[in-house]
Amino acid sequence: MAGIVALKGDASSRRFWRVALEPGHAHEVPPTAIAVDLGPDDLPLYARALNLLPEPLPEPPWLNLHRFLRKIGAAVPDLFVADNRARMLLVEDVGEIALFEAATRGDAADLYRLAADELLLFHLEGTQRLDAGCIAARVAYDARLFRWELEQFAKYGIEAAAPGVDRGAIAPELDRLAARLDSFPRVFSHRDYHGHNLFVQMQMNHRNEPRLRVIDFQDALMAPAAQDLAVLLTTRDASRVITPAIERRVLDYYYAGIVRRGATPPAFADFMESYRLCVLQHALKVIGRFTFLEREGKSGYARYIPYAQAQARRMLAEESGFPNLRAALGS
Numbered sequence: 001m002a003g004i005v006a007l008k009g010d011a012s013s014r015r016f017w018r019v020a021l022e023p024g025h026a027h028e029v030p031p032t033a034i035a036v037d038l039g040p041d042d043l044p045l046y047a048r049a050l051n052l053l054p055e056p057l058p059e060p061p062w063l064n065l066h067r068f069l070r071k072i073g074a075a076v077p078d079l080f081v082a083d084n085r086a087r088m089l090l091v092e093d094v095g096e097i098a099l100f101e102a103a104t105r106g107d108a109a110d111l112y113r114l115a116a117d118e119l120l121l122f123h124l125e126g127t128q129r130l131d132a133g134c135i136a137a138r139v140a141y142d143a144r145l146f147r148w149e150l151e152q153f154a155k156y157g158i159e160a161a162a163p164g165v166d167r168g169a170i171a172p173e174l175d176r177l178a179a180r181l182d183s184f185p186r187v188f189s190h191r192d193y194h195g196h197n198l199f200v201q202m203q204m205n206h207r208n209e210p211r212l213r214v215i216d217f218q219d220a221l222m223a224p225a226a227q228d229l230a231v232l233l234t235t236r237d238a239s240r241v242i243t244p245a246i247e248r249r250v251l252d253y254y255y256a257g258i259v260r261r262g263a264t265p266p267a268f269a270d271f272m273e274s275y276r277l278c279v280l281q282h283a284l285k286v287i288g289r290f291t292f293l294e295r296e297g298k299s300g301y302a303r304y305i306p307y308a309q310a311q312a313r314r315m316l317a318e319e320s321g322f323p324n325l326r327a328a329l330g331s
Contacts, residue, residue: 004035013039018093033080036089038062044219046148052139059084061135062218068134072125075118075213094213097202100195102210103241109249112242114212115198115232116254119190123225124263126188136188141223143182146281150174153288160291161309162328169324176321177281181224184274185266189223192216194235226271229254230278234311235286236304251275276315280322283312 003020015037021029041048042057063084069076077092103111130137154174158165190197197216233242233250242250251272258265265271286308290301309329316326 007034012044013041015039019090030093032093034077034091034093036062036091038087038089040087046145047139047219050144050148052145053135057135060087060218061220062089064133064135065217065220068126068130068136069214069217072121072129074121074126074217075211076217077213077215094199094215095201097200098196099198099200099212100238100241102200103195108241109246111200111210112195112232112246112250113253114209115193115195116229116250116257118198118212118214119193119228119232120254120257120261122190122193122228123187124258124261130188134188136220136222139221140186141181141189141191141221141227143178146181147175147178149285150178150281150288152292153284155288156291156295157284157288158328160305161287162330165328170328173322173325174284177277177284180321181274181277181281184224184226184270186222187225189221189225189228190214190217191219191221191223191227192231193228194231195238195241224274224278226274226278227282229275230282234279235282237307239307239310276318279311280315280319283308283315284325287312 005018007016007018009016017035019033019035021031021033023029038060042060043053043055047053048055063079063082066076066079077094079089079091081088081090083089099111099115132138154167154171158167158170193214197214199213199215201211201213203211229251232238233247255265255268255271266274287305290305290308293301312325313329316322316329
C-alpha cells in the first residue's frame with residue numbers, strides 16, 4: 001500500500017480510510033480503495049434497543065446486503081476483501097463527488113431524478129426478489145420503530161424547539177403519526193438514502209447520464225416507499241438544492257416510474273399522504289436526534305436543526321391531525 005488517508009464518518013462507530021494501492025501485475029488494480037472498519041456492533045442502536053434481530057449474526061449485515069444488492073443490479077461498490085474476524089473490508093472507491101455537492105453545482109432536478117431511478121430498483125426489483133436470506137426481510141419500519149425514533153424528539157427536541165411545551169400534549173399525536181405510517185405498504189428500503197450516501201461518477205451510461213453509486217446500505221429494511229424519498233429530498237439541509245418545485249418533479253417522476261416499470265402504484269393521494277407523513281416523522285426525528293448529539297458533545301449537528309424544523313412546519317401546515325405539534329412548532 002502506497003498511502004492511507006482517514007475519511008470523515010458520521011455518527012456511527014464505523015471508520016473509513018482511502019488507501020492508495022500499488023500497481024499489480026496479474027490483475028488490473030485500481031489506484032485507490034476504501035478500507036472500512038465495521039466497528040464493534042453489527043446492528044444499529046434501534047435494532048438492539050428493540051431486539052429486532054437475534055444476535056450474534058452469522059455475518060455482518062453489510063456483507064449480507066451487498067450480496068443481495070449485487071444480485072438485483074444495484075449500483076453498490078465492488079467488494080475486494082472481507083476479513084470477518086478483524087471486521088474489516090476493502091471496497092471500491094466510488095469517488096469524492098457526493099450527489100448533494102454535485103447538485104449545488106449542476107442541475108439538481110436531473111441529478112435527483114437519477115437517484116429516483118436507482119430507488120425504483122430498490123423498491124420494485126428489491127421487493128420482488130426479496131427472500132428470507134436477506135436480512136432486510138426480517139426488519140420492519142413499523143409503528144414501534146417509528147415511535148421509538150420520535151422519543152428523542154419528545155425528550156430533547158421539543159424542549160429545544162419550544163421551551164415549556166407540555167410533552168404530554170404531544171405524545172398522543174406522536175403515537176398517531178407512528179400508527180398512520182404503520183398502515184402503509186412496505187418495500188425493500190435503503191433507509192438512509194440521502195445526497196451524501198450517493199456518489200456521482202462522470203462515466204456516462206447508455207442514456208448519456210452520469211452514473212450514481214450507492215453506499216451505507218447496511219441498515220436496509222422494509223419501510224414505506226416514501227421513507228426513502230423523504231430522506232432523499234428533505235434530510236438535513238437538502239432544501240438548499242431541493243426547492244418545492246424540484247421536490248414535486250422528482251416525486252412525479254418516481255410515481256410515473258412505477259408505471260413505466262409495469263408495476264401498479266398506490267392511489268396518488270395515498271402516495272402523497274405517505275410522503276408528507278414520512279417527511280414529518282423524519283424531521284421530528286432529526287430535531288430530537290441532533291439535539292441529543294449536541295448535548296453529548298458531538299458538534300456540527302445543530303446547524304441542521306432549523307432545516308428540520310422548517311420541514312416539520314411545512315408538513316404540519318398540510319396535515320390537520322396534529323394541532324398540538326403545529327402549535328408547538330409555530331406552524
